[in-house]
Amino acid sequence: MNWKAIFRIQGVLLIVLSISMLFPLAFAIYYRSDDIEELSLSILISLVIGILFTLIFKSDKPLRPREGFIIVSMGWIFAALFGSLPFLFYGVFGNNYIDCFFETMSGFTTTGATVLTDIGILPKGILFWRSFTHWLGGMGIIMLTIAILPILGLSSNQLYKAEVPGPTKDKISPKIKDTAKILWYIYIGMTVLETVLLMIGKMSFFDALCHTFGTLATGGFSTSNKSVAGFNSLYIEIVILIFMYLAGTNFILHFFLIKGKFKDFFNNHEWRFYTLGLIIASLLLSLNIYFSNLYDSFSTCLRYASFQVVSITTTTGFVTADFELWPYFSKIALIILMFMGGCSGSTGGSMKQIRVMVSLKFALNEIKKLTYPRAFFSLKIGKETFGDFVIKNIVAFFILFVSIFVLTTLFLSFQGYDIVTSFSASIATLGNIGPGLSKVGAVENYAFFDNASKLVLSFNMLIGRLEIYSVLILIYTLFNPKKLH
Amino acid sequence: MNWKAIFRIQGVLLIVLSISMLFPLAFAIYYRSDDIEELSLSILISLVIGILFTLIFKSDKPLRPREGFIIVSMGWIFAALFGSLPFLFYGVFGNNYIDCFFETMSGFTTTGATVLTDIGILPKGILFWRSFTHWLGGMGIIMLTIAILPILGLSSNQLYKAEVPGPTKDKISPKIKDTAKILWYIYIGMTVLETVLLMIGKMSFFDALCHTFGTLATGGFSTSNKSVAGFNSLYIEIVILIFMYLAGTNFILHFFLIKGKFKDFFNNHEWRFYTLGLIIASLLLSLNIYFSNLYDSFSTCLRYASFQVVSITTTTGFVTADFELWPYFSKIALIILMFMGGCSGSTGGSMKQIRVMVSLKFALNEIKKLTYPRAFFSLKIGKETFGDFVIKNIVAFFILFVSIFVLTTLFLSFQGYDIVTSFSASIATLGNIGPGLSKVGAVENYAFFDNASKLVLSFNMLIGRLEIYSVLILIYTLFNPKKLH
Numbered sequence: 001m002n003w004k005a006i007f008r009i010q011g012v013l014l015i016v017l018s019i020s021m022l023f024p025l026a027f028a029i030y031y032r033s034d035d036i037e038e039l040s041l042s043i044l045i046s047l048v049i050g051i052l053f054t055l056i057f058k059s060d061k062p063l064r065p066r067e068g069f070i071i072v073s074m075g076w077i078f079a080a081l082f083g084s085l086p087f088l089f090y091g092v093f094g095n096n097y098i099d100c101f102f103e104t105m106s107g108f109t110t111t112g113a114t115v116l117t118d119i120g121i122l123p124k125g126i127l128f129w130r131s132f133t134h135w136l137g138g139m140g141i142i143m144l145t146i147a148i149l150p151i152l153g154l155s156s157n158q159l160y161k162a163e164v165p166g167p168t169k170d171k172i173s174p175k176i177k178d179t180a181k182i183l184w185y186i187y188i189g190m191t192v193l194e195t196v197l198l199m200i201g202k203m204s205f206f207d208a209l210c211h212t213f214g215t216l217a218t219g220g221f222s223t224s225n226k227s228v229a230g231f232n233s234l235y236i237e238i239v240i241l242i243f244m245y246l247a248g249t250n251f252i253l254h255f256f257l258i259k260g261k262f263k264d265f266f267n268n269h270e271w272r273f274y275t276l277g278l279i280i281a282s283l284l285l286s287l288n289i290y291f292s293n294l295y296d297s298f299s300t301c302l303r304y305a306s307f308q309v310v311s312i313t314t315t316t317g318f319v320t321a322d323f324e325l326w327p328y329f330s331k332i333a334l335i336i337l338m339f340m341g342g343c344s345g346s347t348g349g350s351m352k353q354i355r356v357m358v359s360l361k362f363a364l365n366e367i368k369k370l371t372y373p374r375a376f377f378s379l380k381i382g383k384e385t386f387g388d389f390v391i392k393n394i395v396a397f398f399i400l401f402v403s404i405f406v407l408t409t410l411f412l413s414f415q416g417y418d419i420v421t422s423f424s425a426s427i428a429t430l431g432n433i434g435p436g437l438s439k440v441g442a443v444e445n446y447a448f449f450d451n452a453s454k455l456v457l458s459f460n461m462l463i464g465r466l467e468i469y470s471v472l473i474l475i476y477t478l479f480n481p482k483k484l485h
Numbered sequence: 486m487n488w489k490a491i492f493r494i495q496g497v498l499l500i501v502l503s504i505s506m507l508f509p510l511a512f513a514i515y516y517r518s519d520d521i522e523e524l525s526l527s528i529l530i531s532l533v534i535g536i537l538f539t540l541i542f543k544s545d546k547p548l549r550p551r552e553g554f555i556i557v558s559m560g561w562i563f564a565a566l567f568g569s570l571p572f573l574f575y576g577v578f579g580n581n582y583i584d585c586f587f588e589t590m591s592g593f594t595t596t597g598a599t600v601l602t603d604i605g606i607l608p609k610g611i612l613f614w615r616s617f618t619h620w621l622g623g624m625g626i627i628m629l630t631i632a633i634l635p636i637l638g639l640s641s642n643q644l645y646k647a648e649v650p651g652p653t654k655d656k657i658s659p660k661i662k663d664t665a666k667i668l669w670y671i672y673i674g675m676t677v678l679e680t681v682l683l684m685i686g687k688m689s690f691f692d693a694l695c696h697t698f699g700t701l702a703t704g705g706f707s708t709s710n711k712s713v714a715g716f717n718s719l720y721i722e723i724v725i726l727i728f729m730y731l732a733g734t735n736f737i738l739h740f741f742l743i744k745g746k747f748k749d750f751f752n753n754h755e756w757r758f759y760t761l762g763l764i765i766a767s768l769l770l771s772l773n774i775y776f777s778n779l780y781d782s783f784s785t786c787l788r789y790a791s792f793q794v795v796s797i798t799t800t801t802g803f804v805t806a807d808f809e810l811w812p813y814f815s816k817i818a819l820i821i822l823m824f825m826g827g828c829s830g831s832t833g834g835s836m837k838q839i840r841v842m843v844s845l846k847f848a849l850n851e852i853k854k855l856t857y858p859r860a861f862f863s864l865k866i867g868k869e870t871f872g873d874f875v876i877k878n879i880v881a882f883f884i885l886f887v888s889i890f891v892l893t894t895l896f897l898s899f900q901g902y903d904i905v906t907s908f909s910a911s912i913a914t915l916g917n918i919g920p921g922l923s924k925v926g927a928v929e930n931y932a933f934f935d936n937a938s939k940l941v942l943s944f945n946m947l948i949g950r951l952e953i954y955s956v957l958i959l960i961y962t963l964f965n966p967k968k969l970h
Contacts, residue, residue, distance in 0.1 A: 066856045288899075328898040332907065336891060359884050366881035367957045371551045388873075395880050396851035399844050402887060406821060413813040414773075419905055419922075422817065437904075472852045 001477060002067050004059040009071050010078050011053025017082055018046035020136055021129065024086070027206070028125025035090050035123040042085035049082070066473055072144060073474040076462055079140075080105040083133055086126050092116070098451045098458075105458040107133030109465035110141065110347060112220025112317040112434035115447045115454065119225050124206065131210035131221050135191070137465075138217025138347040142183045142251060144466070145345050183251045186258070190216055194243045201236040211318075215243045218348045220317030220434040226443075227319040234303065237320055241307050248274065248314030248342035269382035270343050270354045277353070278313060281337060282306040285330045292327045305330075308442075313337040315349040317434025324441035331437055338427045338436075339401075349432030349464055351401055357381055359398045362391055400468050405430055408460050415453050425449075429460040486962060487552050489544040494556050495563050496538025502567055503531035505621055506614065509571070512691070513610025520575050520608040527570035534567070551958055557629060558959040561947055564625075565590040568618055571611050577601070583936045590943040592618030594950035595626065595832060597705020597802040597919035600932045600939065604710050609691065616695035616706050620676070622950075623702025623832040627668045627736060629951070630830050668736045671743070675701055679728045686721040696803075700728045703833045705802030705919040711928075712804040719788065722805055726792050733759065733799030733827035754867035755828050755839045762838070763798060766822060767791040770815045777812045790815075793927075798822040800834040802919025809926035816922055823912045823921075824886075834917030834949055836886055842866055844883045847876055885953050890915055893945050900938050910934075914945040 025039045063071070084097070084104035093099035099115045106113045107130055116122070122130065191212050198208035210223045224230030228240055246254070253271055256264040265271070285305035290298050304321035311318045312334050323334060340356055342348015358381065365377045379386045386394075405426050412422035417439065424436030425446070435442050449457065463471045510524045548556070569582070569589035578584035584600045591598045592615055601607070607615065676697055683693035695708045709715030713725055731739065738756055741749045750756070770790035775783050789806035796803045797819050808819060825841055827833015843866065850862045864871045871879075890911050897907035902924065909921030910931070920927050934942065948956045 065858060069855070328901065328904055328907065329895070332895055332898040332904060336895065360888065362877075363881040363884040363888070366878055366885075367954060367961050370554070370878075370954055371958050371961055373550060392847075393851055393855075395884070396848040398884060399848040399880070400851075403845065403848070410814070410817055410821065413817040417813065419813055419817060422813065469852060469855055473856050476852050476856060 001070070002059055002061050002063065004057045005061060005063060006067060006071050006074060007053055008057040008059060010074055011050045011055075011057065013075050013078060014046045014050030014053065014082055016050075017079055018043045018050060020132065021046065021086070023132060024125045024129035027128040028123065031124040033123035033125050035086065035125040038086050038089035039125050039129070041089055042082070045085060046082045066477065069470040069473040070477060073462070073466055073470045076105075076108055076137075076140070076466060079108050079133075079136075080458070080462075083108060083129075086129055090123070090126055092122065092126065096451070098454050099447075102446070102454045102458045103130065104133060105461050106434075107131075107219065107221060108137040108140070109432050109461040110134050110137045110217040110219040110315075110349065111429060111432040111461045111465070112214065113429060113440070113446050113457070113461070114221065114434075115445060115449075117445060117447050119223060127223060128206070128210065131213040131219075131223070134217040134219030134221055135213035137219070138213075138247075139184065139187060141217075141347050141465070142187060143180060145251070146179050146183070182255055186251055186254050187216065190243065190246065190254075194239065197239045198236060201231075201233055201239060203231065203236065207231075211240065212243070214318065215240050215316065216247045216347065218244065218247050218314050218316045218342060218346070218432070220311075222318065228307075229320045237303070237307055240318060241310050244310050244314045244316045244318070245278070247316070248310075248346050248348040250343040250345035251347075252345050253343075267382060269384075270357065273357055274313075274343050274353045277337075277340065278306075278310055281313070281333060282309045285309055285326075285333060288330045288333075289326050294325065308334065309337065312433060313340055313348075314342050314346075315431055315433045317428075319435060319442045322442045324437060324443070335424060335427065335437070338431045338433050341431055350427075351398065351431070354381070355394050355397055358386055358391060358394045362395055397468060400472070401430070401464075404460070404463060404468070408456060411456055412453055415450060417449075417453070425457060426460065429457045430464040432461060432464050486555070487544055487546050487548065489542045490546060490548060491552060491556050491559060492538055493542040493544060495559055496535045496540075496542065498560050498563060499531045499535030499538065499567060501535075502564055503528045503535060505617065506531065506571070508617060509610040509614035512613045513608065516609040518608035518610050520571065520610040523571050523574035524610050524614070526574055527567070530570060531567045551962065554955040554958040555962060558947070558951055558955045561590075561593055561622075561625070561951060564593050564618075564621075565943070565947075568593060568614075571614055575608070575611055577607065577611065581936070583939050584932075587931070587939045587943045588615065589618060590946055591919075592616075592704065592706060593622040593625070594917050594946040595619050595622045595702040595704040595800075595834065596914060596917040596946045596950070597699065598914060598925070598931050598942070598946070599706065599919075600930060600934075602930060602932050604708060612708060613691070613695065616698040616704075616708070619702040619704030619706055620698035622704070623698075623732075624669065624672060626702070626832050626950070627672060628665060630736070631664050631668070667740055671736055671739050672701065675728065675731065675739075679724065682724045683721060686716075686718055686724060688716065688721065692716075696725065697728070699803065700725050700801065701732045701832065703729065703732050703799050703801040703827060703831070703917070705796075707803065713792075714805045722788065722792055725803060726795050729795050729799045729801045729803070730763070732801070733795075733831050733833040735828040735830035736832075737830050738828075752867060754869075755842065758842055759798075759828050759838045762822075762825065763791075763795055766798070766818060767794045770794055770811075770818060773815045773818075774811050779810065793819065794822065797918060797920075798825055798833075799827050799831075800916055800918045802913075804920060804927045807927045809922065809928070820909060820912065820922065823916045823918050826916055836883065836916070839866070840879050840882055843871055843876060843879045847880055882953060885957070886915070886949075889945070889948060889953070893941060896941055897938055900935060902934075902938075910942065911945065914942045915949040917946060917949050 021039060021043045028036045028039055080101055084100035087093065087100035087103055088097055102115050194212040194215060195208045198211060199205060207223050214221050222228060228237060249271060253265050253268055282305050286301040289305060290301040295301050307320045308323050323330060339351055341350025341352050344352050344354045361379055365379060368377050379391055408426035408430065409423040412425060413419065420438040421440055424438060425440045428434060428436035428440060440446060506524060506528045510528065513521045513524055565586055569585035572578065572585035572588060573582055587600050679697040679700060680693045683696060684690060692708050698704065699706050707713060713722060734756060738750050738753055767790050771786040774790060775786040780786050792805045793808050808815060824836055826835025826837050829837050829839045846864055850864060853862050864876055893911035893915065894908040897910060898904065905923040906925055909923060910925045913919060913921035913925060925931060
């Protein structure tokens with residue numbers, strides 16, 4: 001294992017991180033809030049350690065896929081470790097560093113689960129940083145999509161195919177940079193657009209920007225204790241709903257849209273499955289809460305149900321209604337949607353729509369195979385045929401995802417938390433959603449958990465965000481040092 | 486599809502069923518209970534319809550695997566339909582036929598979930614029939630193990646291998662009969678042994694026999710409203726615990742034991758995993774309930790924890806303590822054990838230990854593959870290497886099992902049942918266990934469910950008992966009539 005190269009890149013990342021912290025510093029200076037010193041100190045520490053890393057660790061060897069996985073996992077851990085310094089220095093959580101780490105990991109993994117009981121106590125600089133970690137994390141995910149997902153077979157090859165007919169291996173490396181650029185432009189463009197639209201809805205520039213970060217990264221951190229409900233504006237809810245939906249869509253499809261390739265857009269079966277699922281779930285939940293007489297009109301039910309369905313499915317976690325009060329069916333449906341997550345190539349987390357589709361289709365194919373043992377059934381989604389390598393990877397992901405969900409649930413119940421809290425906190429972190437049910441419900445937070453649980457849940461967010469494999473490969477490598485070569 | 490042959494075999498089965506009902510009739514006559522007429526009528530109806538079926542449907546064509554699956558599924562449905570007649574005629578559940586069907590399906594699938602609120606009201610003949618359906622179901626499962634499992638790759642080939650070196654295809658057909666005979670002898674032998682041992686513990690012959698049926702089929706129907714707790718005897722608990730454990734073990738291993746092939750026995754990795762799992766789970770739960778000060782001594786905790794762990798894992802469902810009162814960790818652990826189930830080739834239900842082992846190993850192998858893309862990792866359990874065909878089948882089973890569990894949970898929550906009741910009733914029926922948590926907890930029953938839910942849960946028991954595929958192939962065939970050929 002080329003550890004030198006791995007640590008060198010961590011150094012570069014820390015330098016980028018320290019530069020990123022200049023933005024919250026600027027806000028702190030503008031608003032004259034009392035966190036200027038703390039932010040400056042965090043910037044300095046990250047910068048110095050980052051530079052030290054790049055000076056100490058040098059390597060020219062080319063990187064192999066497994067090193068790519070490890071760089072990504074460690075990258076997120078380093079970002080959370082150093083990104084939490086402003087919280088620590090300001091004493092947001094007293095001297096509990098684990099709370100700082102949890103909050104920052106929740107930010108960078110775009111989960112949005114918070115251990116803050118009152119957001120109002122945060123000074124503007126740190127409040128901005130908290131939301132900005134979402135946006136940076138989302139940008140990282142887009143990079144991940146391009147660099148890691150092709151190895152898992154869930155590739156963004158579609159974009160290459162769309163641009164260059166038959167790319168050769170040599171061409172891929174510069175192509176990755178181009179792809180990244182295009183997707184980042186889309187990400188930044190959508191950021192500007194949503195911020196402006198929210199400001200039209202009479203949000204302040206600061207709030208609009210922070211909520212945009214939370215939306216596009218499918219994060220969910222708000223500047224209000226009541227989340228989006230705090231703004232009490234149908235217009236704002238609709239803007240955020242639309243952008244959550246867009247953030248949960250494959251970004252390559254946005255590129256198709258911009259290029260006017262509507263056919264490529266509408267022919268994407270994952271997008272169809274995702275969109276149809278959202279519509280059906282919204283209608284079912286609207287009816288379910290309508291008939292339980294929770295709100296006065298069906299339109300109100302539709303408003304709350306659709307927002308919560310889109311927010312949970314895209315793994316954003318913004319809240320406009322306390323779904324803890326909803327009937328059991330709606331709550332179970334939301335839990336199931338938590339497992340689905342966004343589309344591949346989106347900033348959404350959890351299993352992802354395509355993996356659910358492939359897993360179910362694979363299982364149903366087995367029934368056909370047993371019925372007609374001599375026939376051959378290939379696994380097709382739209383026009384794309386999935387090969388054995390990719391199917392196995394996806395199905396193994398399904399099993400690993402469920403297993404980690406079960407283990408975390410078991411751990412939390414061991415710590416004494418009730419059954420619904422345990423399993424919903426488990427999926428809400430593993431799927432990078434944020435809110436769950438019971439004690440981690442819509443209007444609750446994660447502050448009451450003990451430190452061990454907070455660490456496990458932080459780790460859960462990391463595993464979920466990095467497509468499980470990245471983190472498990474790191475663990476596997478660390479526990480099998482003999483095989484390192 | 487050779488429907489004539491399929492219905493002809495159902496006719497034979499109905500004749501066998503009517504003959505089986507002579508046993509409860511004998512008990513009814515012996516005890517002079519008031520259900521002699523009802524049993525006689527049930528016998529007559531089953532016999533007449535059975536004979537009619539064999540006269541009407543005639544076919545000489547050889548059967549194909551898919552017809553085998555359909556025969557099995559329909560066999561259990563017919564058995565439940567006609568086996569419920571004594572309950573109906575006696576009016577055990579007033580005139581609610583669905584309750585009768587649920588109770589009988591629960592018996593034949595060896596689930597042990599009951600809709601009876603007071604077992605005491607049953608006359609001896611019908612009470613015996615209720616437990617006897619377990620024993621018949623268990624016998625059917627052994628047949629299934631030999632006939633169906635080899636098609637899924639989870640074969641009882643080990644027995645052929647042990648007996649005949651290198652069997653040719655022609656030899657398998659007579660061999661199946663021999664295997665079936667051996668395993669049935671073991672089943673009957675264990676029945677005699679447990680009945681005698683329970684009678685030594687001062688159980689009446691009637692109660693001993695009924696509890697033996699419930700144990701060896703991993704069923705769980707008791708003759709006492711308090712289940713095994715009603716006998717309040719450590720000796721009886723230990724006897725039942727041991728036989729539950731044996732019933733959850735692969736019956737081929739019992740054959741090895743009898744033949745003195747101890748090495749073959751102890752080298753079975755599924756058995757090791759199963760046994761080790763039971764020991765660890767028993768100890769963990771003992772400690773968990775000990776530290777929550779529920780019982781006065783650790784030995785009492787060990788007594789209750791080990792019985793409940795073995796009962797739930799083997800999918801029997803006998804109860805000696807109200808685990809609804811246990812801490813959350815113990816309850817979640819029991820739910821996880823419900824998914825594990827017995828060994829392959831046992832009468833135990835649910836996913837089965839070997840499937841859990843293979844699924845997890847398969848998923849972990851994918852991590853290794855991604856770390857070392859050029860290396861080849863085969864999936865081995867002990868000395869046995871699992872091929873692609875079997876792995877895919879097992880993994881698809883995992884996905885289907887989880888999917889059906891989720892769908893049933895969603896349905897029950899839609900009917901208005903709380904989250905814990907919904908998901909525990911779902912797995913308790915799909916895994917053929919019986920008791921779950923909350924409203925279907927240790928000392929509760931399934932009587933309060935509405936009729937639609939009872940039907941869905943009956944169907945769940947059937948799907949779980951017949952290794953999912955059998956039932957889904959039936960459904961697939963019925964909904965794709967064009968492809969019938």
